[in-house]
Amino acid sequence: MELRPILSTLRRHKITAWLLVLEIALTCAIVCNAVFMIGQRLERMDLPSGIAEHELVQIGLGHIGNSPDAIAQSQTDLAALRQIPGVQQVAVINQLPFSNGGSSNSGIRLSPEQQQDTLEASTYYGEGVLPTLGLHLLEGRDFRHDEYADFGTVIADLRNGDLKNLPSTIIVTRALAERLWPGKDALGQTLYVGKGLPFRVIGVVADLARPNNLNWGVGYSTVWPIRMTVADGSSYVIRTAPQDRDAVLKAAVAALKQLDPNRVVLVKRTYDEARHAFFANDRAMAGILVGVIVALLTVTVLGIVGLASFWVGQRRRTIGVRRALGATRGDILRYFQTENFLLASFGIVLGMALAYGINLFLMMHYELPRLPGIYFPVGALVLWAIGQLAVLGPALRAAAVPPVVATRAV
Amino acid sequence: MFGYYIDLATRSLKRNRALTALMVLAIALGIGTSMTTLTVMHVLSGDPIPAKSAQLFRVRMNVFPDDTFTQGKETPDNMTRRDAEALLHDARADRQAAMSAGSMVVTPPQGEPLGVEARYTGADFFPMFGAPFRYGHAWSRDDDAAGARVAVISGALNEQLFGGGDSTGKTLRMGDQGLRVVGVLGDWDMNPRFYDLSNGQFGDSEQVFVPLSTALDLKLSTSGSTNCWNSAPDPHAASAPCLWLQYWAELDTPAKAAAYRRYLDNYIALQRQAGRFSHPGQVELQDVMQWLDAKGVVPSDVRLQVWLALGFLGICLLNTVGLLLAKFLRRSGELGVRRALGASRRAIFLQCLVEAGMVGLVGGAFGLALAGLGLVLVRHQPTDYATFIHMDLRMLLGTFALALLSSLLAGLLPAWRAMHVAPAAAIKSN
Numbered sequence: 076m077e078l079r080p081i082l083s084t085l086r087r088h089k090i091t092a093w094l095l096v097l098e099i100a101l102t103c104a105i106v107c108n109a110v111f112m113i114g115q116r117l118e119r120m121d122l123p124s125g126i127a128e129h130e131l132v133q134i135g136l137g138h139i140g141n142s143p144d145a146i147a148q149s150q151t152d153l154a155a156l157r158q159i160p161g162v163q164q165v166a167v168i169n170q171l172p173f174s175n176g177g178s179s180n181s182g183i184r185l186s187p188e189q190q191q192d193t194l195e196a197s198t199y200y201g202e203g204v205l206p207t208l209g210l211h212l213l214e215g216r217d218f219r220h221d222e223y224a225d226f227g228t229v230i231a232d233l234r235n236g237d238l239k240n241l242p243s244t245i246i247v248t249r250a251l252a253e254r255l256w257p258g259k260d261a262l263g264q265t266l267y268v269g270k271g272l273p274f275r276v277i278g279v280v281a282d283l284a285r286p287n288n289l290n291w292g293v294g295y296s297t298v299w300p301i302r303m304t305v306a307d308g309s310s311y312v313i314r315t316a317p318q319d320r321d322a323v324l325k326a327a328v329a330a331l332k333q334l335d336p337n338r339v340v341l342v343k344r345t346y347d348e349a350r351h352a353f354f355a356n357d358r359a360m361a362g363i364l365v366g367v368i369v370a371l372l373t374v375t376v377l378g379i380v381g382l383a384s385f386w387v388g389q390r391r392r393t394i395g396v397r398r399a400l401g402a403t404r405g406d407i408l409r410y411f412q413t414e415n416f417l418l419a420s421f422g423i424v425l426g427m428a429l430a431y432g433i434n435l436f437l438m439m440h441y442e443l444p445r446l447p448g449i450y451f452p453v454g455a456l457v458l459w460a461i462g463q464l465a466v467l468g469p470a471l472r473a474a475a476v477p478p479v480v481a482t483r484a485v
Numbered sequence: 486m487f488g489y490y491i492d493l494a495t496r497s498l499k500r501n502r503a504l505t506a507l508m509v510l511a512i513a514l515g516i517g518t519s520m521t522t523l524t525v526m527h528v529l530s531g532d533p534i535p536a537k538s539a540q541l542f543r544v545r546m547n548v549f550p551d552d553t554f555t556q557g558k559e560t561p562d563n564m565t566r567r568d569a570e571a572l573l574h575d576a577r578a579d580r581q582a583a584m585s586a587g588s589m590v591v592t593p594p595q596g597e598p599l600g601v602e603a604r605y606t607g608a609d610f611f612p613m614f615g616a617p618f619r620y621g622h623a624w625s626r627d628d629d630a631a632g633a634r635v636a637v638i639s640g641a642l643n644e645q646l647f648g649g650g651d652s653t654g655k656t657l658r659m660g661d662q663g664l665r666v667v668g669v670l671g672d673w674d675m676n677p678r679f680y681d682l683s684n685g686q687f688g689d690s691e692q693v694f695v696p697l698s699t700a701l702d703l704k705l706s707t708s709g710s711t712n713c714w715n716s717a718p719d720p721h722a723a724s725a726p727c728l729w730l731q732y733w734a735e736l737d738t739p740a741k742a743a744a745y746r747r748y749l750d751n752y753i754a755l756q757r758q759a760g761r762f763s764h765p766g767q768v769e770l771q772d773v774m775q776w777l778d779a780k781g782v783v784p785s786d787v788r789l790q791v792w793l794a795l796g797f798l799g800i801c802l803l804n805t806v807g808l809l810l811a812k813f814l815r816r817s818g819e820l821g822v823r824r825a826l827g828a829s830r831r832a833i834f835l836q837c838l839v840e841a842g843m844v845g846l847v848g849g850a851f852g853l854a855l856a857g858l859g860l861v862l863v864r865h866q867p868t869d870y871a872t873f874i875h876m877d878l879r880m881l882l883g884t885f886a887l888a889l890l891s892s893l894l895a896g897l898l899p900a901w902r903a904m905h906v907a908p909a910a911a912i913k914s915n
Contacts, residue, residue: 090902094807101800105793112789137590137600138660190552234718337660339590339598355867360786367793370518371800374511378804381507385811441785 081414088386095382096421099458102375103426107454108433109364109371111446116361120354122293124172125248125282127209128346129317130163132324133171135310135342136331145306146225148335155334156311159326161319167303168201168208168312171346172284172296173353180288181297185255187271194292196251197285200226200301200309205246205280207314210298213249215262215278218300225302238272242300245274248283250294252276274299287353290442310342320345376465383411383469394473395480404474411470412463419462423455430454486832487839494840497816504812505844508805512848512892515801517855520876520884522787522794524856525863528874529783533675537615537735538773542742544572544732546749547767548756553714560767561712562683563728566721573607577748578734579741580609585730586684586709587700589693592658593646601642604681604691605700605707611637611668613735614680619643621653621668624696628667632698636664642692643669657693662703664695676873677782679773681731684709686782687870697730734770746770784868798891805844805895813837813903820903821911830904837900838893845892849885856884 085092149167156165169179179200182192204210205217224242232240245266252261264276283296303309311331315323328340387394394407434446498505532538545560548568564572569583584606592598610616611623620643624635636657643652656663677686695705701721711720713727720727736742746768753766771779813820820833856876864871 090898091807091810094803094810098800098803098807101796101803105796105800109793137588191555230718337598339600341600352867356786359866359868363790364793367518367797370514371797374514374797374801374804377507377511378807381504381804381808382811385504385808385815389811389815437789441789 078413078417081410081417085414085417091382092418095379095418096425098375098378099419099422099462100425100429102371103423103454103458104429104433106368106371107426107430107446107450108437109368110454111434111450112437112443113361113364115443116357116364119289120357120361122173122284122289123282124284124350125208125210125280125294126172126346127314128350130209130314130320131171131207131346132313132315132320132327133310133342133344133346133349134313134324134327134331134340136305137339137341138306138337145304146227148306149304151334152305152311152331155330156313156327159323159330161315161323162313162327163316164203164207164314166201166203166207166312167305167309168199168204169303169307169309170197170199170286171208171312171349172286174286174349175353176286178286178288180285180291181268183251183255183297184267184271187267187273189267193255194295195288196247196292196295196297197288199283199296199298200303201312202300202302204298205278207312208283209314210283211281213279213281215246215276217278218244218246218298222300223302224300226304226307229301241272243274244277244300246278246280246298247276248280248294248296250282250292251296252279254292254295372461376461379415379462379465380468383415383466384472387411387469387473390473391476391480394476395478395482398476398478399481407476408470408474411466411473415462415466415470416459419459423458426458427451427454490836490839491843493836494843497812497840498843501812504808508808508844509848509851511801511804511808512845512888512895513851513855515798515891516849516852516884516888517859518794519791519798519887520852520856520880521859521863522790523883524860524876524880525787525870525874526783526791527880529677529787529870530777532774533677533679533777534615534773537613540735540737541613541773542578542734542736542745542770543773543776544734544749545767545769545771546753548753548761549714549764550726551762551764554762554764556764560769561728562731563710563712564730564732565726565728566730567724569730569732570723571752572732572734575748575752578745579737580613580735581733582607582610582613583697583730583732584610584681585697585700585707586681586691587695587705587707589659589695589705591646591693592660599645601692602708603693603695603700603705605695605697605705607697609735610694613733614675616673617671619669619671620651621666624667629696629698632702633696634662634664634699635667635696637668637670637694638666639670639690639692640672641689664699670694676870677777679777679782680733681709682780682782683731685869687868687873742770742772784870802891802895805841805892806898809837809841809844809896809899810902813899814906817903817906817911820906821908824906824908825912833906834900834904837903838896841892841896841900842889845889845895846885848892849888852888853881853884 153165156162179198180195181198183194183196185193202223205212222242222244224240229241232238247261255266256264261276261279265273266276267273282294284293285296305311313323313327324343324345328343331338397407430446437443438445545562546564546568547554547560548565573581573583584604587603587605589601589603590598591601607629608623608626619640623637624633628635638657643649647655652666652669655666657666674690678688678690707721707729711727711729713720713725715726719725720729734745736745749768749770753768757763757766824833860874860876863874
């Protein structure tokens with residue numbers, strides 16, 4: 076295909092050609108970044124929690140006025156919940172991965188002399204966290220029954236400065252172990268909380284994501300041998316078969332209400348619902364971005380079709396002359412396809428530079444990582460294909476112009 | 486003459502309907518998305534309390550002990566009870582209130598117990614934040630001092646518990662405790678909830694208001710962030726090393742604000758002399774808009790969406806420029822005849838702009854419909870601000886202004902080119 080006639084025609088329509096190139100460039104830049112952001116959101120929504128997500132339900136209770144003996148009541152509640160058919164495990168746990176609201180975290184240090192915390196780890200409390208949440212223990216062991224201390228007792232001991240009865244063991248995630256002691260075995264290591272409270276690592280679990288503040292490190296979590304009650308703001312977490320969840324949730328709420336009607340149910344949901352709610356914003360944003368991409372490509376395609384149609388209409392006579400001089404339909408078709416290919420190529424080159432610039436801007440202001448290189452060739456191919464398809468209709472119409480047009484006055 | 490241009494423009498637009506539809510669609514899509522995102526931005530970054538936003542000041546200070554203090558770190562949002570009570574006691578501002586969010590479970594006269602959101606604060610809170618009373622009145626400063634068992638409830642809770650009507654004097658039951666209702670609020674929603682952003686930035690205001698002293702007496706549970714720098718058995722104790730109270734001061738004139746700032750500097754200096762810490766300390770006194778700005782209340786996703794939409798509008802405009810240009814130049818024959826018959830360049834230019842403006846106005850009307858649709862979608866999003874997003878008159882007029890402006894801008898270059906068509910050449914080439 077001879078490029079020179081195309082280029083010289085384009086030179087005569089410089090402004091229009093440049094407008095089209097600019098439009099393709101902007102589309103290319105925005106679409107590349109939008110697709111990238113969608114990928115980021117999907118990746119976030121796909122983060123592993125490390126727990127048996129489809130087997131858990133959660134019930135949170137609030138008590139009217141001052142609660143009675145919370146520990147005794149928790150024991151009664153737990154016993155009643157275990158009686159419900161289908162219930163496999165029950166625990167009182169202070170928080171769950173990927174859930175909105177407050178979260179419990181603690182600064183971790185590697186030595187008692189350290190001035191600043193190494194990192195903020197999320198802290199999971201509750202008896203039976205591992206079997207209930209279905210955490211995968213990689214090495215070491217779970218807490219023994221006699222290692223647990225009551226939350227109230229721990230608080231009282233801290234108040235009195237009586238540190239000898241405090242728990243001294245802890246279970247950490249693999250991510251945290253690798254961050255604190257890279258290349259070493261975490262089992263038996265000691266970490267420090269606050270001003271030098273030591274905890275010995277007795278177990279490492281595969282994954283356990285933190286509730287929120289994900290930018291502090293999604294997988295930096297710890298499990299402590301501290302027994303909770305609902306009065307401490309914790310909730311009942313029940314593990315059951317996925318198909319029994321609704322029935323178990325209903326029966327559990329009824330049982331708890333029956334034990335003490337003076338309570339309100341603040342939270343009542345399956346874990347899947349909790350996770351769904353946590354990522355709702357990301358899902359919505361991904362949806363918006365998909366909408367933007369579709370709208371952008373539509374407008375650009377319509378723009379290409381519109382301009383190409385115009386050019387075809389304008390050049391009807393020239394096309395007729397060319398056909399009369401022996402150009403085949405294929406030649407005319409190829410002419411318009413090549414013209415579009417050239418314009419798209421200019422647009423893509425410009426657009427890629429722009430995409431890179433926009434990405435730099437987003438990296439500065441929105442904590443987005445660098446655009447991976449693969450986006451450039453893929454984006455180029457997609458835009459070329461879209462351009463060729465868009466121009467096909469007008470090009471076919473051009474090819475259908477009969478040679479006899481050349482002999483007529485318009 | 487203008488009417489004639491409009492007539493010409495209508496004819497020209499009708500002649501090529503597909504192309505006109507394409508241009509209108511492009512402008513409508515661009516305007517629709519831009520106005521949707523700009524409306525969200527406009528609502529979220531608006532002034533929640535325009536009448537008083539320059540007189541209400543958030544007071545923050547850094548009184549960390551030396552081993553917790555890091556130079557250059559941001560001043561904490563909340564205050565310790567010790568400092569809040571000292572400032573309240575001095576009462577140097579026109580009005581002042583320390584406060585915390587809380588949650589309570591109340592027992593209605595009949596029916597199930599109910600979890601409600603509460604705010605524990607002082608008597609000044611209501612006049613400070615312009616909370617209107619439908620019935621009754623706020624509690625008094627004496628009630629604050631005495632820890633009186635009183636409460637103010639929202640209109641919605643009054644409806645729910647007591648079936649509306651004047652419920653002052655009735656008792657709000659919480660198990661074996663009771664609070665006497667002294668006031669019922671009228672419509673009062675602050676969005677964003679600037680006085681305490683830590684507990685949901687947008688949403689309905691609290692349902693129950695209780696004196697802080699009473700809440701402390703009854704050990705009512707607080708919510709929001711509590712940040713202790715040392716182990717604290719009871720983070721709400723009078724001298725606990727915990728930050729959990731929001732502090733606001735009303736200062737009616739800039740002179741008073743300056744004086745108050747000096748007072749705060751002085752307070753910090755006294756604390757240092759008393760040996761609490763040896764670092765210089767930090768004091769922040771920010772009015773409502775400064776405070777909202779510092780906290781970055783507009784979610785970053787919303788900002789991103791505005792950029793996206795503006796980029797989209799840019800592409801739609803480029804599209805329109807291209808199509809208008811092609812259209813005008815294709816009519817060079819007709820334009821040449823008009824020029825030959827005596828139309829001035831200016832007349833051709835204006836006529837082309839009128840045509841572009843008409844496309845803009847029609848596109849703006851469709852864009853408005855699209856923005857309405859977009860806002861319905863926004864309201865169905867799972868964000869906490871979703872329900873407050875609505876279009877006001879300013880944004881409505883803004884839509885048309887943006888549509889007209891952008892279409893005229895798009896028409897500028899094509900009209901310029903059209904007016905420079907050489908009449909003789911144009912007629913001859915036909």
